[in-house]
Amino acid sequence: SQTIHQWPATLVQPVGSPLSLECTVEGTSNPNLYWYRQAAGRGLQLLFYSVGIGQISSEVPQNLSASRPQDRQFILSSKKLLLSDSGFYLCAWIRDGYYGYTFGSGTRLTVV
């Protein structure tokens, strides 16, 4: 079956510390992968998407970066976290062109 794993579920990090969030997908190959962020009380904001290994598109300039070292692995990183990086981070992949996105369970990041 096709599943998506995202970890950790919660994370508290000090300002200026690095960040690495990992997302992996099982049961499919060459998926389109996405990182979204949701600030408290806000809608979802697309941060990055990837259509293949090493291919990353950024939607908004920010303190974050993404990488796709393997077909089913998508990593969100930061060298130095800011307070404004706090939020709920969601990884997603698309099942096919017409059945919508499947989201991971999310990581709640609090930068203190």
Place this chain on the structure above:
Amino acid sequence: DAKTTQPPSMDCAEGRAANLPCNHSTISGNEYVYWYRQIHSQGPQYIIHGLKNNETNEMASLIITEDRKSSTLILPHATLRDTAVYYCIVQTGANNLFFGTGTRLTVIP
């Protein structure tokens, strides 16, 4: 991709039908209407999608107006577990879904 407009919140009595409206007046001919919901502290969950015709699955029904400028998601018998934020989205391509803030549905016992 077109943007959508939804009421910020709605209440529904348990066991009754919940009808969630969405306006997408700038939708183009090849854009699908998708509905997702997000239960607190979880990732959004796909519910249903459609292009022109009304659609029904085990979770909900989707009614799309003939001019396609609006749609309604119907949960036929709302339960407490249906309390969530419901997002209406229109899209063609696979990238850059715009979720907006959705409708917060509260099912009341």
